[in-house]
Amino acid sequence: MAAFEFTVDATEGAARAGRLHTPRGPILTPAFMPVGTGGTVKSLTMDQVRSTGAQVVLGNTYHLMLRPTAERVEALGGLHRFMGWEGPILTDSGGFQVMSLGRIARVEEEAVTFASHLDGSPHVLSPERSIEIQADLLGADIAMQLDACIAWPVEEAAAAQAMRLSARWGARSSAAFGRRPSQALFGIQQGSLFEALRRESTQRLLETGFDGYAIGGLAVGEGHDGMCRVLDYAAAMLPADRPRYLMGVGKPVDIVEAVARGVDMFDCVLPTRSGRHGQAWTLAGPVNLSNARFADDEAPLEPTIDCPASRDYSRAYLHHLVKSREILGQVLLSWHNLAFFEDLMAKVRAAITAGTLGRMRGELARARRPSL
Amino acid sequence: MAAFEFTVDATEGAARAGRLHTPRGPILTPAFMPVGTGGTVKSLTMDQVRSTGAQVVLGNTYHLMLRPTAERVEALGGLHRFMGWEGPILTDSGGFQVMSLGRIARVEEEAVTFASHLDGSPHVLSPERSIEIQADLLGADIAMQLDACIAWPVEEAAAAQAMRLSARWGARSSAAFGRRPSQALFGIQQGSLFEALRRESTQRLLETGFDGYAIGGLAVGEGHDGMCRVLDYAAAMLPADRPRYLMGVGKPVDIVEAVARGVDMFDCVLPTRSGRHGQAWTLAGPVNLSNARFADDEAPLEPTIDCPASRDYSRAYLHHLVKSREILGQVLLSWHNLAFFEDLMAKVRAAITAGTLGRMRGELARARRPSL
Numbered sequence: 001m002a003a004f005e006f007t008v009d010a011t012e013g014a015a016r017a018g019r020l021h022t023p024r025g026p027i028l029t030p031a032f033m034p035v036g037t038g039g040t041v042k043s044l045t046m047d048q049v050r051s052t053g054a055q056v057v058l059g060n061t062y063h064l065m066l067r068p069t070a071e072r073v074e075a076l077g078g079l080h081r082f083m084g085w086e087g088p089i090l091t092d093s094g095g096f097q098v099m100s101l102g103r104i105a106r107v108e109e110e111a112v113t114f115a116s117h118l119d120g121s122p123h124v125l126s127p128e129r130s131i132e133i134q135a136d137l138l139g140a141d142i143a144m145q146l147d148a149c150i151a152w153p154v155e156e157a158a159a160a161q162a163m164r165l166s167a168r169w170g171a172r173s174s175a176a177f178g179r180r181p182s183q184a185l186f187g188i189q190q191g192s193l194f195e196a197l198r199r200e201s202t203q204r205l206l207e208t209g210f211d212g213y214a215i216g217g218l219a220v221g222e223g224h225d226g227m228c229r230v231l232d233y234a235a236a237m238l239p240a241d242r243p244r245y246l247m248g249v250g251k252p253v254d255i256v257e258a259v260a261r262g263v264d265m266f267d268c269v270l271p272t273r274s275g276r277h278g279q280a281w282t283l284a285g286p287v288n289l290s291n292a293r294f295a296d297d298e299a300p301l302e303p304t305i306d307c308p309a310s311r312d313y314s315r316a317y318l319h320h321l322v323k324s325r326e327i328l329g330q331v332l333l334s335w336h337n338l339a340f341f342e343d344l345m346a347k348v349r350a351a352i353t354a355g356t357l358g359r360m361r362g363e364l365a366r367a368r369r370p371s372l
Numbered sequence: 373m374a375a376f377e378f379t380v381d382a383t384e385g386a387a388r389a390g391r392l393h394t395p396r397g398p399i400l401t402p403a404f405m406p407v408g409t410g411g412t413v414k415s416l417t418m419d420q421v422r423s424t425g426a427q428v429v430l431g432n433t434y435h436l437m438l439r440p441t442a443e444r445v446e447a448l449g450g451l452h453r454f455m456g457w458e459g460p461i462l463t464d465s466g467g468f469q470v471m472s473l474g475r476i477a478r479v480e481e482e483a484v485t486f487a488s489h490l491d492g493s494p495h496v497l498s499p500e501r502s503i504e505i506q507a508d509l510l511g512a513d514i515a516m517q518l519d520a521c522i523a524w525p526v527e528e529a530a531a532a533q534a535m536r537l538s539a540r541w542g543a544r545s546s547a548a549f550g551r552r553p554s555q556a557l558f559g560i561q562q563g564s565l566f567e568a569l570r571r572e573s574t575q576r577l578l579e580t581g582f583d584g585y586a587i588g589g590l591a592v593g594e595g596h597d598g599m600c601r602v603l604d605y606a607a608a609m610l611p612a613d614r615p616r617y618l619m620g621v622g623k624p625v626d627i628v629e630a631v632a633r634g635v636d637m638f639d640c641v642l643p644t645r646s647g648r649h650g651q652a653w654t655l656a657g658p659v660n661l662s663n664a665r666f667a668d669d670e671a672p673l674e675p676t677i678d679c680p681a682s683r684d685y686s687r688a689y690l691h692h693l694v695k696s697r698e699i700l701g702q703v704l705l706s707w708h709n710l711a712f713f714e715d716l717m718a719k720v721r722a723a724i725t726a727g728t729l730g731r732m733r734g735e736l737a738r739a740r741r742p743s744l
Contacts, residue, residue, distance in 0.1 A: 038698070039693075040700045043699040043703070044700065045703065067692065067695065076689070082692075313456060314448060320454075321411075324412075327702060
């Protein structure tokens with residue numbers, strides 16, 4: 001039996017609106033998880049994050065194991081207390097960032113050996129060590145299995161090799177995790193853009209058995225259409241009674257198209273990263289507030305979103321802050337962007353319940369450059 | 373008759389606890405004004421500023437006239453609306469920053485001609501233009517006369533010349549300001565560390581007549597003891613029935629010693645500047661949160677201060693944010709520091725009312741390196 005109950009309240013085609021019941025409260029799905037990286041959703045206080053409607057935040061094992069170290073977080077009461085977030089936390093396994101940020105020394109059956117991007121110090125990450133960090137030291141509510149990530153394009157043989165290594169690491173992650181009544185473990189489907197590999201990966205994950213299933217290895221260079229083609233088959237392979245989590249995705253149009261294919265959970269750094277770079281998100285994409293056309297624009301970013309950053313400041317003021325390189329500009333734009341993504345998810349959930357997700361997909365696909 | 377009523381509720385020696393009644397509500401004095409520079413109290417939202425107990429914020433004419441320009445702020449509804457602050461705003465005249473940041477071309481009787489530090493563009497600031505910017509365009513509740521500032525050490529002849537130019541600019545500022553029922557104009561006493569010049573400056577200011585009187589030309593290199601020696605005579609020269617404002621000061625010990633000599637209002641960038649550089653203020657001075665001794669310190673910065681940044685995060689977490697150069701570290705430390713300064717002012721006001729400011733001065737003087 002899975003650790004957390006998952007109930008589906010409404011469906012529209014493959015899309016579902018549901019609830020993942022965690023000991024820290026329910027997560028309404030489809031859900032967007034802000035990325036907490038090294039113990040902070042960049043530039044925002046946790047009160048600001050909460051105010052956007054975010055229900056669950058993501059913590060990065062790679063960043064936290066290097067600084068302040070997982071042992072220090074544990075000594076300080078765990079990640080929830082350390083960063084001041086009472087709601088559920090999902091942690092990644094560290095695998096993706098070891099490969100994107102760390103300097104890999106060796107990927108072996110037993111573990112990955114790498115050098116820290118901070119100081120070059122040597123580290124080893126195995127499936128068992130990743131579970132120890134996530135579940136025992138950080139105290140994640142949802143832990144992820146260690147997996148081997150590869151970018152697109154890739155040869156099928158290399159993709160198969162990485163998928164099978166991920167599957168074996170998944171089985172070891174599950175054995176290390178054991179049975180925990182108040183924590184969940186998700187497996188990760190791999191196989192790049194090869195349907196047969198996605199099917200084999202799913203089969204191996206099901207043999208191990210997880211509380212939820214992530215789709216990994218997308219948003220790595222295949223593009224929106226490539227991602228959609230994989231999701232056309234990959235999401236439906238995963239068990240319908242468990243949550244499906246598309247890792248590292250994405251833009252509003254990516255999210256809505258993935259929801260339409262049966263995905264329930266998302267995480268992405270886009271809202272906060274765009275905000276730090278002076279960009280405000282709209283349904284049509286990000287707009288750059290440094291553009292001179294905003295210098296005298298008295299309108300707020302988006303008055304219908306219940307967030308001070310979206311509602312209470314003029315675009316002219318935000319333009320001024322961005323041009324002046326003021327920290328408050330980064331804060332307010334990150335805040336608006338997160339509120340925008342959470343508002344989008346609320347609209348997606350409402351649309352599925354009302355049976356209007358199809359119309360929402362059409363509107364989003366027609367959206368061009370923003371009028372804002 | 374002065375534009376804003378000023379009432380003194382309690383005194384202890386020369387110190388007074390009072391209220392400056394503005395159309396936007398009373399300012400309890402002694403008061404500390406956060407510096408809003410170019411339309412933002414750096415790194416903080418106005419809700420965060422409000423939550424510290426700040427009653428009035430300062431705006432900088434020099435910064436705002438260059439960017440976004442005073443005319444643009446006026447077109448956007450004035451400075452209160454632009455930056456989202458409903459309470460009183462005091463603006464400086466621009467004189468101090470023209471001389472510290474701008475590249476001065478000429479200081480003449482008529483005006484100061486300077487080049488912008490942003491793009492080298494030429495600008496002219498006269499007493500009349502400064503009043504137009506502050507009172508008409510930005511819409512300040514309290515405007516300051518244009519003055520000529522000089523650093524210490526300085527020859528008496530040069531100090532006298534700058535003081536007399538300031539006095540003439542004060543008279544022109546007053547004439548340009550005229551009579552306004554809902555805005556106030558403060559004069560600025562100059563004269564460096566020369567008592568006779570401070571006396572002559574005061575005499576000239578009184579001939580013009582202002583709604584309040586600032587003490588300028590301190591915190592420019594004379595040190596704490598030099599400042600106190602000037603305040604021993606300079607504050608008492610100014611009329612007892614009007615607020616006295618010591619510009620650009622300062623550290624807690626400077627503020628408390630100035631209050632004991634009869635000063636009612638202060639402004640300083642220290643709380644926010646220190647915060648952006650990883651420092652947390654205590655009664656004994658700033659401590660650097662990057663210090664390794666905080667890495668495992670579970671205590672909050674100051675649990676008795678009613679501010680999330682002071683109360684809800686461990687020093688270990690703040691240390692982690694500072695070491696990781698996270699924006700949230702700058703935000704939380706700026707927020708704590710502002711709350712610390714506002715808490716200090718509330719304690720100062722309560723001490724005057726209770727007749728215990730003398731004891732508070734003694735405790736502050738004995739404070740050494742902080743235990744935190």
